[in-house]
Amino acid sequence: MVARQKRNSDDLLDIDSSDLEDFVGYSLKRAYMILQEDFRAALGEGSMSPRVFSALSLVVQFPNITQSELARMLGIERSGLVAMVDELEAKKFIKRAPVPGDRRVQALVPLAAGQSAYADALVKVKEHEAVLLKHITAEERRMLMTLLKKIRQDEGL
Amino acid sequence: MVARQKRNSDDLLDIDSSDLEDFVGYSLKRAYMILQEDFRAALGEGSMSPRVFSALSLVVQFPNITQSELARMLGIERSGLVAMVDELEAKKFIKRAPVPGDRRVQALVPLAAGQSAYADALVKVKEHEAVLLKHITAEERRMLMTLLKKIRQDEGL
DNA sequence: TATTGTTATACTCTATAACTATA
């Protein structure tokens, strides 16, 4: 314990004065980890992960979206979507449906169970963000969204 | 192609009007992915990942920090740190050193190669953020950092 | 030739649990 205490009295291990705290990337990562973990806790064990929620959200809002379109919207590879769609289909939240005119394509159709599961989850997710972001005002939240979207502007460039 | 075009003319697949775009968590995730990918590109193949950079940063700034302290500062488990420290040690960037008075503890000491590698990386990382955040002003960036830190306030609660 | 969905595979990051050696 001697050395540890000595060092701590020499320098304070003040993380706030660290180089890291000047980087947007680092702060973004820490904030993201918090949000993600709390999201899972809010929806509960056995419920949807953030990414599955995001996929369901787009299928509900854009019925008959194809997997390729969904992958592009979510910013992930098509291959990564397969397991997510499988999971949502296993829960009877959505179904893959053939598209007349192009037999390569699978349209994703929200089912009744998916619509209501999404509505329920939507309430919980909004609540989760409200609680987690209680220290920032509505205006600050809008500003944060605006700034994050500015960063996202260059996506794919 | 018929069905796809038809649907696209019916609704515009306007992702910006999606529920998802109202969630801080989703926007945070997308922004984080961009930053992380660009970080790796900026430092180049075979260089440090963001997390290894963050560990080296703290070892350089807080010489003789222990692994437990480092893990706590980074917000990860001690077990997750072992591979990172191994990697930095293999590169001769840092070394594990015994601490007199407590033989359980390994102090992490930055080596000359580590100091200079960190200095080099620091320049590249600053440059990377400057380029990536070129669409936001210095004041907006400060605001962003402030808001992210407000979210991080509740960390661990 | 190009695209859609899919599979196989691997890599990164993280966590949990159990161990050892010390305290």
Add this chain to the structure above:
DNA sequence: TATAGTTATAGAGTATAACAATA
């Protein structure tokens, strides 16, 4: 009993490459 570091292991999430069916 508790702590520091370690190992083994597993689980998300992602990507690349290759394939079959279809365009």
